[in-house]
Amino acid sequence: MIRRTVRRSTYNSCSASAVFRRLVPAISISFPASLTFSTTGAWTLKDSTKIKSGSNKNDAGNRRLQKKDKHRYALRIGYRTPALNDLALAKRFFEKSQIYHAGSASLHDAAFDTIIPQVAFAGRTNAGKSSLLKALMPEMKIIKPSKKPGFTRKIYFYGVGSKPGRELIMSDLPGYGYGSTTEQGDAILEYLRTAANLKMVYILMDSRVLEMPSDRQVIALLDTYGIPWQIIGTKFDRARSTNPEHVLDMLMRFSKASRKGAMGASEQYYKDEIIVTSDKTMVGINELKWSIMRHCGLVSE
Ligand SMILES: Nc1nc2c(ncn2[C@@H]2O[C@H](COP(=O)(O)OP(=O)(O)OP(=O)(O)O)[C@@H](O)[C@H]2O)c(=O)[nH]1
Numbered sequence: 001m002i003r004r005t006v007r008r009s010t011y012n013s014c015s016a017s018a019v020f021r022r023l024v025p026a027i028s029i030s031f032p033a034s035l036t037f038s039t040t041g042a043w044t045l046k047d048s049t050k051i052k053s054g055s056n057k058n059d060a061g062n063r064r065l066q067k068k069d070k071h072r073y074a075l076r077i078g079y080r081t082p083a084l085n086d087l088a089l090a091k092r093f094f095e096k097s098q099i100y101h102a103g104s105a106s107l108h109d110a111a112f113d114t115i116i117p118q119v120a121f122a123g124r125t126n127a128g129k130s131s132l133l134k135a136l137m138p139e140m141k142i143i144k145p146s147k148k149p150g151f152t153r154k155i156y157f158y159g160v161g162s163k164p165g166r167e168l169i170m171s172d173l174p175g176y177g178y179g180s181t182t183e184q185g186d187a188i189l190e191y192l193r194t195a196a197n198l199k200m201v202y203i204l205m206d207s208r209v210l211e212m213p214s215d216r217q218v219i220a221l222l223d224t225y226g227i228p229w230q231i232i233g234t235k236f237d238r239a240r241s242t243n244p245e246h247v248l249d250m251l252m253r254f255s256k257a258s259r260k261g262a263m264g265a266s267e268q269y270y271k272d273e274i275i276v277t278s279d280k281t282m283v284g285i286n287e288l289k290w291s292i293m294r295h296c297g298l299v300s301e
């Protein structure tokens with residue numbers, strides 16, 4: 001069970017909103033008032049879906065994994081590279097765990113505490129956030145990708161795992177930039193600043209377009225608030241280069257340049273990870289599963 005208590009944000013929404021709007025004029029975030037929680041303080045769980053176990057086909061699964069993941073779709077600095085067994089473990093965790101829609105955050109109730117570690121999926125509208133979450137949890141029918149920019153208008157929370165200490169939460173945020181609203185931007189920022197146990201914000205970037213000024217501005221804002229972030233390339237099946245190394249290199253260069261200002265003297269402890277993904281070919285999905293589990297402390301670094 002996910003325990004959850006709602007707390008009102010204590011930050012000064014006027015000044016933070018103003019900063020957010022100044023840095024990212026087109027970003028907006030809105031959360032229609034539909035966050036559902038029970039009065040007992042527990043999440044109201046919806047669409048609870050027990051994922052079918054993969055039975056005893058692990059060997060065949062591992063062989064398929066080996067074949068599919070013969071290319072590396074991730075580039076890491078300071079993190080260990082997962083072995084094929086690690087990727088298989090991450091794949092199994094997502095397949096065998098209970099997966100559920102844990103709630104949707106309204107504009108005014110986006111801030112929350114949970115004892116469960118969580119990661120957030122952020123990025124420009126149309127970057128592929130909802131699609132990537134769907135690729136991680138194909139059984140989650142509530143996840144609706146759309147070619148219309150700005151389609152996701154609330155924060156959606158999804159839980160994975162059923163045992164205490166072996167569970168995590170992922171949030172699908174409305175996009176920033178074209179098609180978003182100021183209200184959405186404010187609410188996303190409030191959520192990111194106040195969410196308890198937020199371990200990582202994945203900034204999704206379309207592999208065809210790579211970075212845009214709004215990505216830089218959002219990253220600068222996250223740095224200002226000390227919120228950890230890392231970049232994920234999406235839609236790799238449509239990338240100009242068919243070589244994942246090229247896309248990884250370009251994204252890593254952007255990531256390094258973005259971190260430069262914030263790192264300062266702590267450069268010696270610099271850690272980074274870039275993963276390229278596609279919901280069509282499913283490349284990078286197991287790498288991402290591993291990354292999520294690692295950030296949530298479910299597997300060792
Ligand atoms: N070819 C390809 N298309 C993708 C991929 N991921 C997403 N798309 C397409 O990109 C479009 C946008 O996807 P979404 O997942 O809805 O994007 P989003 O970031 O959630 O967008 P907002 O909710 O508007 O912020 C859809 O038409 C998807 O089918 C991918 O890996 N490959």
Ligand SMILES: [Mg+2]
Nearest residue numbers: 129130151152
């Ligand atoms: Mg979406």
